[in-house]
Amino acid sequence: METVAVLLLTCPDQKGLVAKISQFIYSNEGNILDLNEHVDPEEEIFSIRVAWEMKHFNIPFSDLPGTFSSLATSIGANWEIYSTGQKMRTAIFVSKYDHCLQEILWRYSIGEFPIEIPLIISNHETLQPLADRYGIPYHIFPITGDNKSTQEQKELALLEQQNIDNIILARYMQILSPMFVQKYPNKIINIHHSFLPAFRGANPYKQAYIRGVKIIGATSHYVTEELDEGPIIAQDIARISHKDSLEDLKQKGRDLERLVLARAINHHSNRRVLVRGRKTIVFE
Amino acid sequence: METVAVLLLTCPDQKGLVAKISQFIYSNEGNILDLNEHVDPEEEIFSIRVAWEMKHFNIPFSDLPGTFSSLATSIGANWEIYSTGQKMRTAIFVSKYDHCLQEILWRYSIGEFPIEIPLIISNHETLQPLADRYGIPYHIFPITGDNKSTQEQKELALLEQQNIDNIILARYMQILSPMFVQKYPNKIINIHHSFLPAFRGANPYKQAYIRGVKIIGATSHYVTEELDEGPIIAQDIARISHKDSLEDLKQKGRDLERLVLARAINHHSNRRVLVRGRKTIVFE
Amino acid sequence: METVAVLLLTCPDQKGLVAKISQFIYSNEGNILDLNEHVDPEEEIFSIRVAWEMKHFNIPFSDLPGTFSSLATSIGANWEIYSTGQKMRTAIFVSKYDHCLQEILWRYSIGEFPIEIPLIISNHETLQPLADRYGIPYHIFPITGDNKSTQEQKELALLEQQNIDNIILARYMQILSPMFVQKYPNKIINIHHSFLPAFRGANPYKQAYIRGVKIIGATSHYVTEELDEGPIIAQDIARISHKDSLEDLKQKGRDLERLVLARAINHHSNRRVLVRGRKTIVFE
Amino acid sequence: METVAVLLLTCPDQKGLVAKISQFIYSNEGNILDLNEHVDPEEEIFSIRVAWEMKHFNIPFSDLPGTFSSLATSIGANWEIYSTGQKMRTAIFVSKYDHCLQEILWRYSIGEFPIEIPLIISNHETLQPLADRYGIPYHIFPITGDNKSTQEQKELALLEQQNIDNIILARYMQILSPMFVQKYPNKIINIHHSFLPAFRGANPYKQAYIRGVKIIGATSHYVTEELDEGPIIAQDIARISHKDSLEDLKQKGRDLERLVLARAINHHSNRRVLVRGRKTIVFE
Secondary structure, three states: OOOEEEEEEEEEOOOOHHHHHHHHHHHOOOOEEEEEEEEEOOOOEEEEEEEEEOOOOOOOHHHHHHHHHHHHHHOOOEEEEEEOOOOEEEEEEEOOOOHHHHHHHHHHHOOOOOEEEEEEEEOOOOOHHHHHHOOOOEEEOOOOOOOHHHHHHHHHHHHHHOOOOEEEEOOOOOOOOHHHHHHOOOOEEEEEOOOOOOOOOOOHHHHHHHHOOOEEEEEEEEOOOOOOOOOEEEEEEEEOOOOOOHHHHHHHHHHHHHHHHHHHHHHHHOOOEEEEOOEEEEOO | OOOEEEEEEEEEOOOOHHHHHHHHHHHOOOOEEEEEEEEEOOOOEEEEEEEEEOOOOOOOHHHHHHHHHHHHHHOOOEEEEEEOOOOEEEEEEEOOOOHHHHHHHHHHHOOOOOEEEEEEEEOOOOOHHHHHHOOOOEEEOOOOOOOHHHHHHHHHHHHHHOOOOEEEEOOOOOOOOHHHHHHOOOOEEEEEOOOOOOOOOOOHHHHHHHHOOOEEEEEEEEOOOOOOOOOEEEEEEEEOOOOOOHHHHHHHHHHHHHHHHHHHHHHHHOOOEEEEOOEEEEOO | OOOEEEEEEEEEOOOOHHHHHHHHHHHOOOOEEEEEEEEEOOOOEEEEEEEEEOOOOOOOHHHHHHHHHHHHHHOOOEEEEEEOOOOEEEEEEEOOOOHHHHHHHHHHHOOOOOEEEEEEEEOOOOOHHHHHHOOOOEEEOOOOOOOHHHHHHHHHHHHHHOOOOEEEEOOOOOOOOHHHHHHOOOOEEEEEOOOOOOOOOOOHHHHHHHHOOOEEEEEEEEOOOOOOOOOEEEEEEEEOOOOOOHHHHHHHHHHHHHHHHHHHHHHHHOOOEEEEOOEEEEOO | OOOEEEEEEEEEOOOOHHHHHHHHHHHOOOOEEEEEEEEEOOOOEEEEEEEEEOOOOOOOHHHHHHHHHHHHHHOOOEEEEEEOOOOEEEEEEEOOOOHHHHHHHHHHHOOOOOEEEEEEEEOOOOOHHHHHHOOOOEEEOOOOOOOHHHHHHHHHHHHHHOOOOEEEEOOOOOOOOHHHHHHOOOOEEEEEOOOOOOOOOOOHHHHHHHHOOOEEEEEEEEOOOOOOOOOEEEEEEEEOOOOOOHHHHHHHHHHHHHHHHHHHHHHHHOOOEEEEOOEEEEOO
16 A cells, blocks of 8 residues: 545635645645545535645655645644554543454454554453454453542553553443543544434433334544534434334444444545534545 | 224233233133233333224123223222224424425325314414415414414313314424423424434524534424423434534434334324323333 | 536546645635545546535636646546536427326426427327426327338437437436437436346336235436446335235336336536446535 | 243145144143244245243243154144244355454444354454453465365365354355355355345446445345355345545445344244245245
8 A cells, every 4th residue: 555645624615716726736746545525505615625645755755744835824724644554543432341352452453444453541451352353452451439630640641651542432331531532632532323413422222212213323523522523424223113122222333333433534634524513524 | 904902001000900801801802903011120111012903892892981980990000001993183383394295295195194184273374375386275373473372272172172182293393381381291293403302493404503413303202381392202313523514414304304203103193102191101 | 596616527547636626726726625535446447526616717618628628637537527507408208198208207297307408309199288287388299010210210309400419318218329429328217017137128127026025116328229227317206005006016126116216317417426337426 | 041942833725724833832832932933825835933931831841842843844844943942053255354353343242142153253353362362262264266165175174173054155256156155055154335126246336336326235145056045034225326435335335234234133033034045935
């Protein structure tokens, strides 16, 4: 796989944006592999994702942000440039459920995600054997009523020491503190086992069972300080009927959770997600 | 089409229920066409839908409820028996949107629903031409801030005079009063343009647009006194993305609304729905 | 709605394509509303759809093809430019089934498709009343064993006289001759009532019923000389079970056919479809 | 979990079938947990699945077939009775792909299937480590051009010795000989990576890619002597677009294959599938 540069950019809409950006790439001998743009006609905001080959590109990746910044400034843009040569360093947080971790580690092992997983953090020892099987260090930080803040500090220290950029909550059953969340804005991906905004909070399958819905869902979103209110990355659903017990809902839900979380990780790690306010643009 | 009897019954679970009910039918020379039962293992409640041919059946339909009642009493059942020979007399309530009315009248015209539609009620004159095209009387009861109660009384009088058993709210934009709703318990079907319980109340597409969900839905349910909280009959969803404007959501939603409402009318009019508390059993 | 130009273009992949095309638009004061491109990495073919506002654009639409052609030639492109100011003149062909025609005419009447429907052609008189209701001229060309060629000549003369660019076969039950098809390459849209390539040819629901599939489908595609083998524009499916009779399959299928055909018309009439060999690129 | 008896029965339709069967259960103090029947109105064939508690049932399971047979004979039935106390002894056949085996073993390990897996058979050593992880004996029978018949004999001997009733082909890349297939009629479950009957045989993803379909599928079916023509148990689909490479199809297909195969195993092992000719009745 050759190295590819990915630009994610958003700015006020104006004439010539695609021309300017593509000209920047072309004039430096870049070959565009994928370009995806969106204009929000209401808010008049332009957003773009462009990927181009770094091979034969005149500017080394290390100089790219510096070189691009004058154009970016002239159009009033928020932007980030990534190289596929730099894998996203990602930590997974889990508690006791294994299905999401299984799924992620299996896909990771066959190379589906362009990420590195240097460590797994858990508040329980339950999933240590699964982590061992894939040879990934597993760190246990038990959370009790009053040690949360201290433990989070330790976790943050570990994450920093390991240069972790992104976090996946793979059915991690603790609520992260605002302090923690603020360190990783739009970098923490959660899977919630309902079709948000329906059934926020605890026991969504039980809520769904009691309400008698005919469809259940799962939602993967970025974690913000407000519980289950962060920008949604991916959602999917499964049909249920009166025949399904609460246990059946959980079982069908497990399959949803695994797939929706995997899809979100895919989008996020391939730099296909741009967050604007409470919403995401997913350049598929 | 030959006449068929349909029994919908629910009672505390106990041994021998299927044997007793099927023996009742068999001993009277009935041939079962379709039998569908469900045991709620938690609440220990038995529910059944049985359909059998009335041809060669020993008991005329008019005597059937009387004859069946002693068995029903002995097992402590709530039950109803219907004949497909008696079409459900159904009124449709509309406001200005035509898509749901279009859909229902077209399906009605090709015989998809075992119902009769003797009248349409609206608070606007907008859809009169559509009603005319299908030759169905269209009654206008404009609703203003302070005449709702009077108008509802007139509507009820008309419904009673026309022997209406069931009501379909095909995007009727008025909230029926509790007094009205209580006259037709589990007999009024509504289509709500969201995936309930998400986005209750007004402007669900706008709510969905603002929240940035990746899937929209529609829900058909029985109307109860609590807004958008009645037992759900059918739900479906459509995928959306950041490219969809609010207008696109409404357009995609129209297709959902039409199909979900049609499905609910199908289930209801074929006597496939049994309401238990806040939930439905749909014997598909 | 303001006038928008839409360019559909395909050419061998090479550096600078987006830059050149967007620069052409920008230098003439065009504002890009939507840009969607695709590079086929295997065949090294670049494809693009760009839409920009004609308001304030320096070149009148009538001169646009002429002005653009030198750039197009220099990159070896196949291309077409459309103006949303020119509605696609479209004829609908039907036989006896009304569901697809109903659907198209209703969506047409509420402005969902940027097309004009100056006429409907049928080999039966059955749907004349439906055409009348929407005020669209309905021409009957009965087809017998030996008059097909003559009738097609008359149809073609009528289509030419009416300046028809595109044809929708809305469950038209005759096979068009190769001579006819060649006059409208990638301009005739058909709806086939199966999940192609499964169940080509006659009676696909019966074939599906006999095979015992658990899912049925519908496929909308461009008509080519080879029956049911043209480039696919849209497909969708519905779940079925052993409970569904052949009649149920047809009923569920009708809903699929309507929606899939409508989706294909939407894509095609908004100039979102680019045909490459046996496949389509649908720029959604 | 208490022991439950499951009767699967099919016979010519006639009056009193449900009455007779349910009376048999009731008169022996059985409590019906689940009853599901179907009448094919065209062929006039009755099919039923009944499950009842063995606790308090008058007849021990070992005597049940003998006791039931006189009723069964009197109605001309084909039938089988199973006890949930006897887990289905199941062998898995694999080649090199791990995704289906991963999925089955994980679900098996959390108790989702009422089966026992005493052994895995493969023509390659590739998946030995995965089998080891779950502690399941892994037997390698390499297949070359001319040893197939001999190797199949050895496999059959091993299966017989291990009392294997059912076989799952989890992307096993060899075609079983008719002789082998005949030993396990309607007992061998395969997963084919297409939406059958489309794309039978080799390389279905490539076939789908070349044809330009907009949806791919997976099909789980019983193996018969005719390749990819056996009775279908479960199917599902995923949407694709022109953006998806052949590699993407395979990746999306993997997720489908896993879920569809798991669903088929669920239906089959819970004795919910009744085969009639080329079709299945799945009593969900």
